[in-house]
Amino acid sequence: MKVAITGAHGQLGSELCAVLGAEHTIIPLDHSNLELGSPEAVAQIVATRADLVVHPAAFTNVDACARDPELAYRINGLGTRSVALACRKLKVPLVYISTNEVFAGDALTPYYEYDQPRPVNAYGRSKLAGELAVRELLDAFYIVRVAWLFGGTRNFVRTVLRLAEQPPSGGLRMVDDEFGSPTYTFDVALALRELITSEQYGTYHLVNRGVASRYSFATTILRLAGYEDVAVTPIKLADFVRDSTPPPYTPLSNLAGAALGLSLRPWEDAVAAFLQR
Template identity: 55%
Template sequence: MRVLITGAGGQLGRALQEAMSLHTLIPLARADLDVTDRAAVFRAILRARPDVVIHAAAMTDVDGCARDPEKAFQVNALGTQAVAMACVAAGAALVYISTNEVFDGTKREPYLEFDPPNPINPYGRSKWAGEWFVSHLLQRFYIVRTAWVFGPGGNHFIRKILRRADEQGALRVVHDEVGSPSYTRDVAAAIARLIETEAYGIYHFVNEGMCSRYEYAVEILRRTGRAHIPVTPISLAEFPRPSRVPPFTPLRNLCGAALGITLRPWPEALEAYLAEEGWLVG
């Protein structure tokens, strides 16, 4: 199978290349393809003649999207429209990587694939617009929502927590934002299995379980030999950000599990990642 990957230089893009290594890959990093350049998108996809395009390129800086919503929509919505239209022209299926932030966070149990999106910030709205283009322009598509992504090479929550812990010696972390940590290697492996099924639709690929940012930080510190560092729980209201935060957005993998595609619990994935980086203690 010929698989073209946009955003191939990102942490998920790199994991996808490893997971798809048995396929013929066309990896395109940001320097190779600007998804806001519609003509370039069409040239790249038509030239590559892929069977499947995995569209992982995105503006994922949530606060950056809040500061510049127009750019967020140019990249995440109109860029996705261009990729989807090029897939139609090339006869390729599309995997669109989306996010838990398409939900408003008011539900009190994990979100299913069938729950109606209602994004509350520019990042979520731009990604939801991308979902709209994919589902309305294509017949053969997979929308894969993930959340709180971490993996080698990324500037994610784990790295930020460890850096702040070492620099400051104490942390204040929000306790009322709850979600689903997701290891790039596990998400990529799930996507690799998914495209073999041709079971098109919407999927939630996150590591099993949920936690608050505070619980997540405490576990990170404990597993890296920093349990002595004090962590004070604070509310979202005490941690102002440019972007409005949906407070409760764990995702439940119902549709993937029906196909036999499941991801391990997030504490196991966290341990595997910390061991890979050489940070695991004990």
């Protein structure tokens, strides 16, 4: 199968190219041959003659999205609409990678796939716009929500390790009242490899099992990497001033994927595997 992957050099895109490339012909799409939100985007994707399109490319800088919500909508909303239109012309399925930030974060338990989205920031609203475009235009699609991704060279795990090498005065400060589902890109790619051949279309939460705060995520990384002596001070979201408003509680529950046998390992095991890799 010929699989076109947007954002092919990004954190998840590069992992997908490697994992799916073992069984499929990969058509990598990046800024050099695809400009999301431009009038040419539809034709550029149609020209690939792909049998399936996987769309992880996005404007993911949540603070920059807050500063320029129109750009966020243009890339994440209209850009995804272009990808969906191309799939409609090609008559092929689409895998759209969405986010935990489509939810408000006011729940008391992890969100299921069909809980009502209610984003509280510009990034979440733009990604939800992409979900709506996919549902409006296509019958054959997988909407896959992920959260707190780590993999590749730029992610939370590597940031914590870099800070541990030269800790700031007073040690690290990590938020302890923001909760999510830390998720390894390699595990997502393995699950997607199975999902795309299932033809079980719909909405999925593909995240590593378990719930973590930013504080517990960071302290686990330090412990597994041998930096137990690095001091970490818990702080509150209100103490961490930023342009975006992160939803405080957005762990995801993988109900639909688990029903197909797609269950990702606990996030602590995934962190250990990433550090070893």
